[in-house]
Amino acid sequence: MEDRINAMQTDAIAAIVDQWKHERPDLDATPMLVIGRLFRLTGLLDERLRPPFAAADLGNGDFDVLAALRRSGAPYALPAGELSRTLLVTTGAITKRVDRLEARGLVSRSVAASDSRGRRIALTADGVTLADDLIAAHLTNQRHLLAGLSDEEAAHLASLLERLTATLATD
Missing domain, CATH: 1.10.10.10 (Winged helix-like DNA-binding domain superfamily/Winged helix DNA-binding domain)
Structure with missing residues (x-):
């Protein structure tokens, strides 16, 4: 559990994908690594631009x-x-x-x-x-x-x- 909390602090999207791997191993959640990060970046970029x-x-x-x-x-x-x-x-x-x-x-x-x-x-x-x-x-x-x-x-x-x-x- 502590590893999952540390992962969430460094990369929230990877942590979400990890949670889905644990909860639904039958699903491939890796597209979230791209799409989720793009959405997160959009917000971060807007804040800074x-x-x-x-x-x-x-x-x-x-x-x-x-x-x-x-x-x-x-x-x-x-x-x-x-x-x-x-x-x-x-x-x-x-x-x-x-x-x-x-x-x-x-x-x-x-x-x-x-x-x-x-x-x-x-x-x-x-x-x-x-x-x-x-x-x-x-x-x-x-x-x-x-x-x-x-x-x-x-x-x-x-x-x-x-x-x-x-x-x-x-x-």
Whole structure:
């Protein structure tokens, strides 16, 4: 029992799999070692990645809008529909985010030249400055979070995650 308690302290997911091995030896619980850890990592990463955005008074997803516009290149503007597709969120979610960012003077809306029903979202000068500052901090933070892996390990993990994503995306 003491071994199981020690295992739970160092790796909760391995401890859960161990418990299932003990309780249901007829089942293979090893997929939890990957899926459970991915879920746990999602929470841990969010905790560590969110603070710079919160400090800039950005809501969840707001930085994604700024970053998508900034990386699109000058003039840092996209049609709302393309922004929605780029960020893999609904147009309703884009509207809410753009409303918040527009109220802060970080983006502007204009009528799309090709379709008067469509809207073009563009970064303002303040939006470009904030996006540039935050992406630098974000990448530094990400580098810090991956410091426990060698460059080769990080590249291998990225490749495995890409393959897993591609496999799931085709289902």
